[in-house]
Amino acid sequence: MPYREKTAWLSLLAMLVTFGPYFTLVATRALPSEPMPNLRQLSLFAVTAIVQLFILGIGHLYLRRGSTQEARVPLDERDQAIMRRSVSSAYYVLIGGMILVGCVMPFNSSGWSIINAALFMIIAAEFVHYGVIVFSYRRQA
């Protein structure tokens, strides 16, 4: 498996195990009427982001140790074509999501609902980005 496919799998996995539970919690649990509801939401996001960074950091170190030479090789034309395809696919998800969040949601939602929806769209775009990379490498393997 190419090094870049491995890193894409790692990013997908890190997103799944961190933002999966985050969005499940956000969607299923209503914010309690606390004096500082932002603090609870912010701390949940901070923990999620830190855990994701930790997984990515450890994962990248592990992958780099396993394939030091391959990690140093610059992107070749096929890698670049795969990157272009993945970025353009993710762009459409992101732009569609931002239109929804920025132009439609303000009519019927507010506060953290909009912030979390925007965050969800960013994560969805990233998921598509890495998903397309994995799919392309698998298809052309």
Place this chain on the structure above:
Amino acid sequence: MIKGSISNRIRILRFHSGEMSQAELGERIGVTRQTIAAIEAGKYSPSLEAAFRIAHAFNVPLSEVFQWDVEASH
């Protein structure tokens, strides 16, 4: 539009070049071993420049490496 598919003889040419490895060929033309494997399997079409580099690596004309088979029209 004329339809067709691209085939190649890279595997045979590697064999005739003293069983040159995919990694070695990749190194010569500036792509990874996986890209050579994808080209060889017909799953990735290289750029014209890379195609010429491959032909140059085997010291043969481009048409000896890549062939374009036109589909029969009805």
